[in-house]
Amino acid sequence: MDATNFSPIFDFVLNNFPDNVFWIFYVLNLIFGAIAFKLGFARKLPLLKTIFVYIMLAVGTYIITIFSILQMPITESLIVISLVLAIYRFRLHRQRKGNQSHKKTPE
Template sequence: MFLTLYILNLIFSVISFKLGFARKLSPLKTVFVYTMLAIGVYLLTIFSIFQLPITESLIVISAVLAIYRFRLHRERKNR
C-alpha cells in the first residue's frame, strides 16, 4: 500500500512539476530537483496514509495544469 501510494504521488508530482514549474536546467540541477522531489513525496505519502487527500489533490492539480497548458498551446497556435 505504501509503495503504491508513493509511486502514484511521485508520478503526479512529477507531472505537476513539469506542467507548472519546470524550467530548462542543467542535468546536475535536474537530478538534484527530482531527488528533492522524491524525498518530499515520501513525506507526502506518510500524510496520505493518515487519510489526508494528498493523492487526490495531486490528480486535480495535474488535470488543471494540463488543461491550462493545452489551452495556452492552442491560443499560441491560433496567433
C-alpha cells in the first residue's frame, strides 16, 4: 500500500462531493455531537480521558458524516437531540434552583 492511496474511503469522500459539502456536514455533525455528548452523557473526567473521548468522537463523526451525505438524517437528528437535551438541562437547572430557594426560606 503506497502513501497516496492510504484511505480509499477518504479518497472517495474528497473526490465525489463538490464544494466541500462533506466538510460542512462534518463540522456541523461534530459540533452538534459534542453538544449532545456534553449535555447528555459527559461526566467529569481527567484531561487525558476527555481528550481521548473527543478524539473518538471526531473519528465517529467522520463515519456518521458519510451516512449523512448518503441522504440519512444524521445532522438533523443531532440538532433535535441537542435541542431536547438543552431544554431538559435548562428545566432541570431551574427546578434545582427553585428547590434550593425553598430550602433557604425559614418556615
